[in-house]
Amino acid sequence: MSFELVELPALSRFTVDRREPLRGDTERIAQLWPKARAITVDTHGRTLVADHGTRLVDRPATDFGDGPPDTAVLLGEQDGVAWWAVPTADETDVAAPAGRAWFAPELTDEPQWLDLRAVGALLDDTGAGLFTSAVALFHWHRSASFCAKCGGSTESVKSGWARVCSRCGREEYPRTDAAVICLVHDGADRVLLARGEGWPAGRYSVLAGFVEAGESLEACVAREIAEEVGVEVTGIRYLGSQPWPFPRSLMVGFEAVGDPDEPLRPADGEIAEAKWVTRAEVRQALAVPGSVPDLLLAPGASIAYRMIQSWAAAD
Structure with missing residues (x-):
């Protein structure tokens, strides 16, 4: 007897338009920036959530400057609003205990720094997709600081969706x-x-x-x-x-x-x-x-x- 999935897996949900052309369209990005929204993600892969882990706490992107920071990544666009993620230093010294894959924190109405395993199934479709993409991209950026071909340092380009070597010009893209x-x-x-x-x-x-x-x-x-x-x-x-x-x-x-x-x-x-x-x-x-x-x-x-x-x- 076969069966089908009753719903999409929690982290497969996504609603924003993430098509590639926008990432290199500097004019369009500049137009969208004043109304853009951003989430922050720390080096442990945590972001700020509220309402018992069901809502991402986002901010005006302009809080981070007159344009996207070099370290920011563009997550997509929805209803004329561009969504970005910005890496941040760890906001708390509290770490998940051993066996973090099974960590079930106590959720509250107040904002909390929690990771994707803890809240990925609780967020709505938009929030789950944004957080999943941000975690994936920042993991990749942290491991791709140097060129695999010549060892030169790399820098983020295309709104965080590629890195280019400063020495040989080789481009690298996120791996799966x-x-x-x-x-x-x-x-x-x-x-x-x-x-x-x-x-x-x-x-x-x-x-x-x-x-x-x-x-x-x-x-x-x-x-x-x-x-x-x-x-x-x-x-x-x-x-x-x-x-x-x-x-x-x-x-x-x-x-x-x-x-x-x-x-x-x-x-x-x-x-x-x-x-x-x-x-x-x-x-x-x-x-x-x-x-x-x-x-x-x-x-x-x-x-x-x-x-x-x-x-x-x-x-």
């Missing part, structure tokens, strides 16, 4: 690493979930891995599932995708069918535990987190959550 993520089920009412090494006790998700050079997405799915849990899969089918800028992945989601009678062989050093779980158990764990012993599921900002939710909702 392809990764697959697959929900394996038995074709009926059981799903295969796994807990990664170092994850909190009871935390389970679907399986994922990076695409290797010269490898198709489908071949990667089959290889990763076999490597991580020792199960051969069939019926590999595309579901959807989501950017995951930690630091620069594109998660390409699939479903596949596996045999629950095959012995599970978790990969040493990578998978701590793996198990088959019933649809009823997954539905209960989604409805009331913590209500099913030893079954805490992926957080809402991830495509893994949307895949598990969609499979559980299927008849």
Whole structure:
């Protein structure tokens, strides 16, 4: 039995026009600047949010000068308003605890500095898209300060969507690493979930891995599932995708069918535990987190959550 995603993954949502020509149109950018809005993002990938994490706190772009700062990135335009992101120093010394991928902060009405994992699923479509793009771009800028060809220093151009080498003139653009993520089920009412090494006790998700050079997405799915849990899969089918800028992945989601009678062989050093779980158990764990012993599921900002939710909702 196949299924479809019930909604877009949280970080796949985007509403502003992000077409490339605007990024190099200095005249249009100058015209839009007086009414432009901006968000700030610190080096931990956090921005200021309010209303229990549901709203980005933005500012007039003119707070940052008469024109875009060299370090700013253009996120897009909507209804005649240009949206920018500006990097800032860390606004607080408070860091997420160990295991930050599962960090669930206490949300308040007051403005808070929080990261994309914590609030990506809570923001509206516009806010989620803006914050996701900003985090991805700033991750790339921090790692691309020097030219990969000659080692010269690089500077930001095209409104933050490219960097050019000051020595050889080589241009570089933001990179994305392809990764697959697959929900394996038995074709009926059981799903295969796994807990990664170092994850909190009871935390389970679907399986994922990076695409290797010269490898198709489908071949990667089959290889990763076999490597991580020792199960051969069939019926590999595309579901959807989501950017995951930690630091620069594109998660390409699939479903596949596996045999629950095959012995599970978790990969040493990578998978701590793996198990088959019933649809009823997954539905209960989604409805009331913590209500099913030893079954805490992926957080809402991830495509893994949307895949598990969609499979559980299927008849």
